[in-house]
Amino acid sequence: xxxxxxxxxxxxxxxxxxxxxxxxxxxxxxxxxxxxxxxxxxxxxxxxxxxxxxxxxxxxxxxxxxxxxxxxxxxxxxxxxxxxxxxxxxxxxxxxxxxxxxxxxxxxxxxxxxxxxxxxxxxxxxxxxxxxxxxxxxxxxxxxx
Numbered sequence: 001x002x003x004x005x006x007x008x009x010x011x012x013x014x015x016x017x018x019x020x021x022x023x024x025x026x027x028x029x030x031x032x033x034x035x036x037x038x039x040x041x042x043x044x045x046x047x048x049x050x051x052x053x054x055x056x057x058x059x060x061x062x063x064x065x066x067x068x069x070x071x072x073x074x075x076x077x078x079x080x081x082x083x084x085x086x087x088x089x090x091x092x093x094x095x096x097x098x099x100x101x102x103x104x105x106x107x108x109x110x111x112x113x114x115x116x117x118x119x120x121x122x123x124x125x126x127x128x129x130x131x132x133x134x135x136x137x138x139x140x141x142x143x144x145x
Contacts, residue, residue, distance in 0.1 A: 014143050017048050049142050054133060056109045057116075061129050064089060075106050087118040112141050 008014050018036070025039040026032050040047060046054070062068045063075050077092040091110045120135055122128035 011143055014049055021045075021048055047142070050138060053112065053138055053141065054130070056105060057113065057133055058126070058130055059105070060109045060113055061123075061126060064091075065126070067126060076110070086114065087116060087121065087123060089123060090114045112138070115141075 008017060021040075022036040025036065025043065025045075028039075028043075031039045031042070034042065060076070063070060063072050064078075066072065077094075079090040079092050091113055093110045093114070094107070116133070117136060120132060122132045
């Protein structure tokens with residue numbers, strides 16, 4: 001099974017992973033007096049949850065644009081509608097009734113992918129995509145407290 005397919009989705013699991021980086025940043029000289037968020041900001045580091053989100057979006061880009069040797073139709077279905085809003089690579093969101101299934105890669109990335117702003121994100125190459133998604137505010141999609 002591919003390691004990226006399942007990601008922690010329970011708040012306690014996300015907090016547990018974040019606590020590892022939090023302990024590290026608190027042990028850096030002079031950073032013990034700052035909150036975890038402030039320490040990340042001063043160090044210019046993303047949270048672990050945000051790193052997983054960047055990875056998910058990059059992997060979705062690779063699948064959709066054929067950078068990996070797998071059929072994108074097995075993972076995603078491009079929406080056929082001609083919308084005037086957003087980017088032209090929107091994905092069809094399948095109905096999901098299982099909580100476990102909703103945390104699976106193909107389910108969790110669709111809403112975020114479809115909300116990517118076309119004026120900020122550059123879809124012309126993988127390098128440009130990775131660079132520009134770092135300029136997007138994903139706070140509405142993050143669970144870490």
